[in-house]
Amino acid sequence: MIDKKETAAGKEKPLKHVLLAGIHNEPRSGYELTKWLQIVGQHCWSVEHSSVYPALRELEQDGLIQSQRAPGTRGPERSIYSLTDAGLEKLRTWVAQGSPRPTIKDEQMLRVLCFDLLPREKALQQIREVRAEHQAQLDFFLARQAVLTEQQLGPLLVTRRGVMAEQAYIAWCDEVADMIDRRPA
Amino acid sequence: MIDKKETAAGKEKPLKHVLLAGIHNEPRSGYELTKWLQIVGQHCWSVEHSSVYPALRELEQDGLIQSQRAPGTRGPERSIYSLTDAGLEKLRTWVAQGSPRPTIKDEQMLRVLCFDLLPREKALQQIREVRAEHQAQLDFFLARQAVLTEQQLGPLLVTRRGVMAEQAYIAWCDEVADMIDRRPA
DNA sequence: CTGTGCATGTAACATGTTACATGATTCA
DNA sequence: TGAATCATGTAACATGTTACATGCACAG
Numbered sequence: 001m002i003d004k005k006e007t008a009a010g011k012e013k014p015l016k017h018v019l020l021a022g023i024h025n026e027p028r029s030g031y032e033l034t035k036w037l038q039i040v041g042q043h044c045w046s047v048e049h050s051s052v053y054p055a056l057r058e059l060e061q062d063g064l065i066q067s068q069r070a071p072g073t074r075g076p077e078r079s080i081y082s083l084t085d086a087g088l089e090k091l092r093t094w095v096a097q098g099s100p101r102p103t104i105k106d107e108q109m110l111r112v113l114c115f116d117l118l119p120r121e122k123a124l125q126q127i128r129e130v131r132a133e134h135q136a137q138l139d140f141f142l143a144r145q146a147v148l149t150e151q152q153l154g155p156l157l158v159t160r161r162g163v164m165a166e167q168a169y170i171a172w173c174d175e176v177a178d179m180i181d182r183r184p185a
Numbered sequence: 186m187i188d189k190k191e192t193a194a195g196k197e198k199p200l201k202h203v204l205l206a207g208i209h210n211e212p213r214s215g216y217e218l219t220k221w222l223q224i225v226g227q228h229c230w231s232v233e234h235s236s237v238y239p240a241l242r243e244l245e246q247d248g249l250i251q252s253q254r255a256p257g258t259r260g261p262e263r264s265i266y267s268l269t270d271a272g273l274e275k276l277r278t279w280v281a282q283g284s285p286r287p288t289i290k291d292e293q294m295l296r297v298l299c300f301d302l303l304p305r306e307k308a309l310q311q312i313r314e315v316r317a318e319h320q321a322q323l324d325f326f327l328a329r330q331a332v333l334t335e336q337q338l339g340p341l342l343v344t345r346r347g348v349m350a351e352q353a354y355i356a357w358c359d360e361v362a363d364m365i366d367r368r369p370a
Numbered sequence: 371c372t373g374t375g376c377a378t379g380t381a382a383c384a385t386g387t388t389a390c391a392t393g394a395t396t397c398a
Numbered sequence: 399t400g401a402a403t404c405a406t407g408t409a410a411c412a413t414g415t416t417a418c419a420t421g422c423a424c425a426g
Binding site: 021042096098104108115116153165179 | 227228273290339368
């Protein structure tokens with residue numbers, strides 16, 4: 001009931017800041033941003049390409065980014081976007097602010113909540129599969145981490161987050177398997 | 186392009202399963218489910234009450250849950266929902282299936298991606314605040330963990346997940362602070 | 371000459387939030 | 399008697415996905 005005008009002033013949709021952040025790290029096309037979101041976005045913010053392109057046009061109309069046509073390495077021409085001065089300032093202001101808590105949608109966790117409905121063997125198998133997926137994701141983040149230098153502070157820290165988050169998920173899977181093992185069927 | 190009819194058969198919105206799971210753990214009213222979602226939902230699936238009530242009515246129409254009026258402990262009467270046999274079967278079938286990967290929306294992580302735009306002191310302070318929030322959440326989950334027995338397998342495992350996830354987030358915050366410290370301003 | 375990946379876009383739909391509404395009961 | 403919590407609900411809005419659509423360019 002307090003801040004209405006105050007927050008409304010700097011109020012932009014998160015997606016726009018996601019894109020500004022992605023462009024800030026390096027100039028990118030809509031397509032590249034989409035790919036980037038599928039990787040880095042894992043532990044931040046991921047959307048489909050159908051949301052990316054309209055948002056980019058809005059950002060350009062707001063004067064926060066500018067585009068430049070360039071030939072595709074393979075394939076057709078594309079628009080490469082880069083931050084304008086206004087965009088950089090916008091981003092700088094935003095970065096300094098506080099964030100709402102992360103939100104998570106994890107159906108698997110929900111299933112575990114009902115694991116008493118599953119025969120022990122089924123549950124164990126399911127957890128083994130989940131563990132394998134997160135292990136693959138961990139390997140991916142580890143490989144990324146290896147090629148990043150401390151110069152790229154942001155990307156490195158976010159990749160570290162990916163590594164640690166996946167390690168924690170895997171450790172949890174092991175605990176779950178253990179606890180199911182030591183239990184009457 | 187493969188499974189169209191196959192998946193379409195058991196296709197229900199995740200929210201419905203969330204509620205079935207919540208009711209399965211113990212019969213609850215819409216209000217209680219909402220509160221429950223704000224706690225347990227943290228690491229699974231969280232929604233506002235305005236989504237809960239309509240979904241409950243749909244579930245009841247589908248014959249998956251049944252309601253019973255009861256006097257509120259404090260306040261007006263409420264409807265307590267419990268699973269029907271059909272609901273339990275539905276839940277059991279669903280639990281055995283595979284899940285899509287978890288999705289995360291974390292604006293803070295996005296900000297860290299642009300930490301090179303922030304003076305060192307500002308960044309450190311922000312991370313300290315984030316750490317404190319997650320520490321509080323960790324304490325909360327630890328307290329919950331202490332009162333749960335191994336009889337309540339699902340809730341215990343999910344709480345464990347909360348504990349481990351928060352610990353990992355905190356450890357990451359410490360790494361971030363460290364890395365910012367050991368760096369030219 | 372066909373499939374795969376590059377590259378962009380639109381429209382209908384699904385899902386969930388914010389804000390608005392209502393009203394009971396209890397405690398200070 | 400007024401604030402806080404319990405308890406439920408609706409409607410407008412925001413946001414994002416799925417599916418549909420198009421077309422280039424290169425590799426086999």
